[in-house]
Amino acid sequence: MDRRALIKNAGIAGVLAAGVAPAVHAQAAIRWRLASSFPKSLDTIFGGAETFANAVKAMSGGKFEISVHAAGELMPAFGVVDGVQQGTVEVAHTAPYYFFGKDECFALGCAIPFGLNSRQMTAWMFEGNGLKLMREFYAKYNIINFPAGNTGAQMGGWFRKEVKSLNDVKGLKFRIGGFGGKIFERIGGVPQNIPGGEIYQALEKGTIDAAEWVGPYDDLKLGFSKIAPFYYYPGWWEGGPELDCLVNQKAYDTLSAENKAIVQAAASQAHVTMQAKYDAVNPGALKQLVGGGTKLRPFPTDMMNASFKAAMALYSELNAKNESWKKIYADYAKFRAEQNLWFRFTEGTFDRFMQAQKL
Structure with missing residues (x-):
């Protein structure tokens, strides 16, 4: 069959009736x-x-x-x-x-x-x-x-020396990601924003005194436990x-x-x-770290309280000077209050009970 002659003489209807489809241009990748x-x-x-x-x-x-x-x-x-x-x-x-x-x-x-x-x-x-x-x-x-x-x-990070109170944070050079550094600075620390792939070297050389990344699985891969024995929690700057x-x-x-x-x-x-x-993957990695000598510690209560107070003060200041922040944070804060009320009666209570059981 002469395809070109068929298309010319029969038109599209004739082509389709003859069962011959016209050429279709494929969509570009x-x-x-x-x-x-x-x-x-x-x-x-x-x-x-x-x-x-x-x-x-x-x-x-x-x-x-x-x-x-x-x-x-x-x-x-x-x-x-x-x-x-x-x-x-x-x-x-x-x-x-x-x-x-x-x-x-x-x-x-x-x-x-x-x-x-x-x-x-x-x-x-x-x-x-x-x-x-x-x-x-x-x-x-x-x-x-x-x-x-x-x-x-997330976890709160790896420290060369034990942090027993808020005073131990003064002057401490801490790799802390994102916005948390602003709060750490307000409680007396010296925040450092360093990409994940460069943290180990900075900690090993003593350029920084402590570092946080994500949690046990990643931290194990990065090898922080080899140079900083104290592993703190929680990462109050990164709840989700x-x-x-x-x-x-x-x-x-x-x-x-x-x-x-x-x-x-x-x-x-x-x-x-x-x-x-x-x-x-985090539970197994945490067990491996503790088994290797890592010392788990909660952040001191006075440090947590000071950090919370500093955070709320900063948010109030931003409300006064950043209109975009004020608009978004107002909605965020209202949502947070409602969620915490709900989680208090459900997730929080259930989790605390289950974590106290011997399973």
Whole structure:
């Protein structure tokens, strides 16, 4: 059969009747790049980006691929927001509170001291006003955010010397991520913001006196127990830190409705998977650390109280000078109060009872 003659003489109706389909131009494949703020060695937190990218590829039948790049490959760990804003990369996977120096509101999209726990943060984002308010804020940076992970409540970090009271914090150089450093400074410490892949060297050389990262699984991999014997809890500055996929708004706007839905679904898969993995692997890692000589300690009560007081004072100050903070934090604080009332009677009571049992 002469295909060209058939099309010319019969037209489309004739072609279809003859069972010969006209040529269809395939939709162009989409290729994005993702810059992570984390090293590949931390498979749980870096893995959130891989979970996201793999889900996008699977749901699109391979037509939408995102290459994942560890911190330092395309840009520094703390350069990813600039990279997305400027369109150097289409997406970043990061902890937004790293960028509070640009605006304190970045911390509200991740974690603030004495803030929401992981379940409460997810509730605020998806069923409260969190996602709406944060997207209004991120629009100023040409960014749209998608929750894409949570570590759960973190440990308080590794200290060379025992911290017995608030006085022991004075002058102590502590690697502390994000917004928590502001509070640590107010109680007399010296905060240091250092990317995950550089913490061990700084602690080993004595550039810092203490360091926190996430929790037992990652901390074991990073080897902190070899140089700092005291392991403190809880990480009151990170009760439920959310990781985000921050997507360049213009790049997102070019996607079809189907691909936009794929991005959202893939991020949600990464969001659930990350904490599930941390919850699964942290208990065994903690046992291993304690078995190797790590000394677990709770933070002193006077330090906790001073930190809480300093945090509340800072939030009041920000309300007076940062209009975006005032708007978002008002909703956040109201949600936090309601959640804590509910958790007091349910989750908190149940957890305290179960943790006292010998199982």
